[in-house]
Amino acid sequence: MKDNINTKLETYLQHAGMAQFNEDTGAAPVSIPAMRTSTVRFKNLEALDQVETLKNQGHRAVVYGRLGMETHGALEEIFCKLEAGTNACLAPSGMAAITLAMLSFLGNGDHALIADCVYGPVRRLDDSVLKRMGVSTTYCPATIESLSANLKENTKVLYVESPGSLLIEMLDLQKLANFAKENNLILITDNTWGNGFYEPLSLGVDVSVVAGTKYLAGHSDVMLGAIISKDEKIAAQIHETHYALGYAISAEDAWLSIRGARTMMLRLRQSAENGLKVANWLSEHSSIEKVYFPALPSDSGHELWKRDCKGSNGLLSFQLKTDNQGARRFVNALKIFGIGFSWGGFESLVQLVDLNTIKQHSYWNNSDNQVIRIYVGLEDASDLIDDLDQALKYI
Ligand SMILES: *Cc1c(COP(=O)(O)O)cnc(C)c1O
Numbered sequence: 015m016k017d018n019i020n021t022k023l024e025t026y027l028q029h030a031g032m033a034q035f036n037e038d039t040g041a042a043p044v045s046i047p048a049m050r051t052s053t054v055r056f057k058n059l060e061a062l063d064q065v066e067t068l069k070n071q072g073h074r075a076v077v078y079g080r081l082g083m084e085t086h087g088a089l090e091e092i093f094c095k096l097e098a099g100t101n102a103c104l105a106p107s108g109m110a111a112i113t114l115a116m117l118s119f120l121g122n123g124d125h126a127l128i129a130d131c132v133y134g135p136v137r138r139l140d141d142s143v144l145k146r147m148g149v150s151t152t153y154c155p156a157t158i159e160s161l162s163a164n165l166k167e168n169t170k171v172l173y174v175e176s177p178g179s180l181l182i183e184m185l186d187l188q189k190l191a192n193f194a195k196e197n198n199l200i201l202i203t204d205n206t207w208g209n210g211f212y213e214p215l216s217l218g219v220d221v222s223v224v225a226g227t228k229y230l231a232g233h234s235d236v237m238l239g240a241i242i243s244k245d246e247k248i249a250a251q252i253h254e255t256h257y258a259l260g261y262a263i264s265a266e267d268a269w270l271s272i273r274g275a276r277t278m279m280l281r282l283r284q285s286a287e288n289g290l291k292v293a294n295w296l297s298e299h300s301s302i303e304k305v306y307f308p309a310l311p312s313d314s315g316h317e318l319w320k321r322d323c324k325g326s327n328g329l330l331s332f333q334l335k336t337d338n339q340g341a342r343r344f345v346n347a348l349k350i351f352g353i354g355f356s357w358g359g360f361e362s363l364v365q366l367v368d369l370n371t372i373k374q375h376s377y378w379n380n381s382d383n384q385v386i387r388i389y390v391g392l393e394d395a396s397d398l399i400d401d402l403d404q405a406l407k408y409i
Pocket residue numbers: 107108109110133175179204206207225226227228237238239
């Protein structure tokens with residue numbers, strides 16, 4: 015594809031990260047290779063000076079391998095395109111991206127407001143590293159009322175995730191962005207769920223964090239994170255922290271992620287279509303109390319989802335009309351859904367949600383009945399429904 019053609023996302027993803035033509039032969043492989051290096055070599059000192067100058071002007075000019083060369087650069091651009099941002103930093107996992115986002119804006123004496131629906135391990139970061147650094151946190155429902163009540167003079171960051179982990183509850187990011195602006199807070203959101211069809215930065219969010227481990231890499235074999243922003247000052251602060259912490263990812267992981275990104279939208283669509291079929295089927299089953307999936311018209315986040323999202327995916331939760339023992343029998347009886355914690359790959363997965371964990375989410379209805387989260391992958395939807403059907407007989 016020639017430069018400067020403005021295309022739709024799917025066209026862009028097929029042409030991103032193409033290798034430059036060799037000037038002598040006029041030929042090139044289709045995609046850039048995984049460019050491994052620690053040392054970057056310069057023809058002479060003037061060439062080094064030129065790169066240093068570009069770097070000081072804020073360009074992506076590389077003098078050492080930690081930042082990565084063209085392979086990493088292409089992946090950063092892909093994240094910018096997916097998230098409607100202008101700056102992206104790569105991290106060795108989604109969790110590392112969350113850590114980087116927090117550490118970029120919080121220091122001794124600061125306070126952070128955190129939505130109580132966020133990805134569970136965020137609480138570990140807060141209880142260990144942030145606490146040791148002298149950063150305090152308050153978890154609360156992501157409503158303006160509750161956030162206002164918990165706002166302190168030293169609050170610097172509002173950290174949220176939309177939709178939330180485990181119960182997939184949609185948040186009103188526009189409202190949260192207005193609240194953050196009014197109170198001088200940096201609003202960070204985890205957009206792992208919506209990467210590719212939900213643009214928090216366009217809704218006023220300052221920083222978007224994505225676990226590329228999920229749909230982008232897409233084949234359950236890469237750990238990857240990214241932090242995306244579009245304000246120059248905010249981006250500079252993230253870049254500085256990224257550099258200081260020494261984050262690096264391997265060229266192979268960047269390469270595999272670019273390869274994953276080419277088919278990401280196709281996989282997302284298939285997984286979302288299967289997910290909706292499964293969600294509809296579950297919502298009519300007599301053993302199911304409630305299905306949590308914003309693409310379902312009956313979901314309380316459906317209107318927000320329609321307003322803000324151009325698509326969906328295959329991650330959903332449901333509440334069984336049974337206790338923990340019945341739910342354990344159900345999970346163990348599944349034959350296609352694998353027991354495992356991730357999602358966004360090709361294969362369907364199931365997770366028995368810990369009731370003590372979910373009690374920390376204000377959206378939870380405090381029932382003793384068990385919640386199951388499933389990831390609906392790329393298998394044939396009727397096989398998945400048959401599998402759920404036979405396993406539900408064991409509750
Ligand atoms: C998986 C996940 C993460 C963490 O990503 P890793 O690459 O596994 O560290 C963060 N946020 C959400 C919403 C996730 O699902």
